[in-house]
Amino acid sequence: MRASSQIRRRRVFYIPGYDPIHPRRYRELYRKEGAEQAGISGYKIDLKPKTTQGAYGWHVTGTFDTTQVETDVEVLVWSDIVKASMGQSIPATYLQLIQTAYAYIGSGALFRLMRLRKGPMIAALYPVFFLLAQLAVALTAGWFGYRALHALTPQPVGAALGGVAAIAIAALILRWFRRHDNKVFAYYLMHDYAYSAKSLGENSPQLEARMADFGAAIIEALQQDWDEVLVIGHSSGAHLAVSILADVIRKEGVPTDKALGFLSLGQVVPMVSFLPRAHRLRRDLAYLSARDELAWVDVTAPGDGCAFALCDPVSVSGVAPDNKQWPLVISAAFTQTLSPQRWKALRWRFFRLHFQYLCAFDTPNGYDYFEITAGPQSLRARFADKSPSKSRIERPENRYTDTL
Template sequence: MAESSFNPVRSRRVFYIPGYDPIHPRRYRELYRKEGAAQAAISGYRLALAAKQGGGAGGPYGWHVDGAIEGGETRADFEVLVWSDIVRDSMSNSIVATYLQLARTAWTYIASGALARLMRLRKGPVIAALYPVLFLLLQLLLALLAAWGLGRVLGLFLPPWTAWLGLAAVPPVLGWFRKKDNRFFAYYLMHDYAYSARWKGANPPELEARMAEFAERIASALHQEVDEVLVVGHSSGAHLAVSVLADLIRQGRVPDNGPVLSFLSLGQVVPMVSFLPRARRLRADLHFLCQRDELTWVDVTAPGDGCAFALCDPVHVSGVAPAQGKRWPLVLSAAFTQTLSPARWKELRWRFFRLHFQYLCAFDAPGEYDYFRITAGPQTLGRRFAGRAASQSRIETPVNKFTGTA
């Protein structure tokens, strides 16, 4: 429903779509509890969180928040739209399979020209994409050096042919790195990029089926007596949200007299998918959604987040912006260097994965962007950013080679 006049939000449904993350969704509840309390103390408002749990891997999991913010009291009902089971199933435990994924993924991005064009946008997320490739190759090199060294030692005491036995050192060396991946994240990131590259940007059937379930959950909320339905897509979850919301609007499932529909994309990595040759569905959804007046779409990133395509308008850079009639997204910066204290920025600056989640966390000096005001405050997303100009440093250059849509 389009907004016509200001009415305080007293009740809100929030649907959070995570990125490529195998972790149980309770992580997001505890993050909201901890960081919300910190932001409330800094900003002088009140948040009270109560747990809500139910369902299996694909069932509803969430929490309730009562907010006393900006002179209003708001009840927010959160739900995590879970696809972590799909993520876990896609992550091979085999070292050999991971190296095969490496070869396939590198070939997909290099041969299609996507990698070179992504470099013209932001080097940070491209470096993040290259990191697992280079580090896994380094691990293999170290394993082969260990094998060579062991072979030389064996050759000193045994017949020369026994030098080949040094290859026995390769599996334990690679296995050690695999066990330590909770520190290196090379396997995790490799699986992440390989998931989209395997289908060259198309959605696999199991993901399409789960997205249809997400649409059902959101459609149901749009017929409830709440003031706003807010969809939050973080990281890879942003491009899933684009397609889910495009489907809902195309199907006529957004009622004219229902709650206000809002979409907040955070730390998006849309170009990593939309630049692939078979991402026709996503490009069509971007083209469609950017013109609709059934919703408000605000995209928040920060140049300090090296894992996101910061301030890149996902519609324009994907090459699917219409000649006329584009309304969304409103591209804004979370400006980490300004909203985090110097000490906090120094602490987090090189913790890339932690910074990628900063959008869901407390800020020392929050500017216009405050995740907790948005999700538990008395203003809709559209009202909160009404009249706000897009970031002047946003990137709108259409550099995508593949612009075909489904």
């Protein structure tokens, strides 16, 4: 028998995706969107400075009818690792492009991933084509510069000056594109996909060390006076959370008087689990899916083109054990939970939609991020009677299913 479903004190650990931005953005997002959702749903959310240790977080008081819940949220920060991996020169980024394309095409992962969902694969191919288009523009402009100087200046000076001009023009244009990447995210997405691809799905030693620190923080919380410990993994943070929680349960187990919840949002697990050396992740997926110590709910939406919407990350990876019980795969169904006006405004803002799971919904319809994180029910109790989405995808498509 697990802990009581009634929650008065909760500890939340939020694991971001591949994001170089300071974690304060998540506090401001929670504050703004939480206030909006509270107004829609009829409860109250108050934020204060954090009361626990940790790099960055905040305290939430949630009032639901006459019930008050105290929650401490901590962001498990790995943005410094992300920033370091993004500090690449322009030539190095194009080398990453080649290496990443080879990793997914050479391993056959690309074609198998496309059988699951085309949306995230279009998102993955977008930076490749966009960067190649930028290179084509730069080289074309450089060629015209070369031809102009070559024609106007006597030989052999014209050829030499033309060559220098071509290189300078191409370099200036590529630098201009990179300076404005905050509008198109081509470099950002390239670095994101390259981060896992460079090691074919194997975590770097630096990331493993950070994940061990995250696991230690969760273990410490499980030993303290919290009714529920809730771990949230968003985007790439979801597959980190899988391995972190698997390690926590293997090492320490979960006290029977604690509720342990795992909420994966907008997950892109197959982008890593389908790679040849993702042995650890596949092993952890299989292990976690059969554990009774936690409740695992996976939330995606077909309207999120960056996520593997409604793809059961365990089953599609080909590692589902016979006694599999997690995750519960449900849809945030943006077309139903957002008003027509809001959906129209957000429909083509793909990056913003990928963060919608952390935002307010006009008609939540079972999924309310703020009630889950600050409300009086545990994750297990809240979704105990919820059926998985009928549109979920469970067919195994992964070529690599070894876990050793």
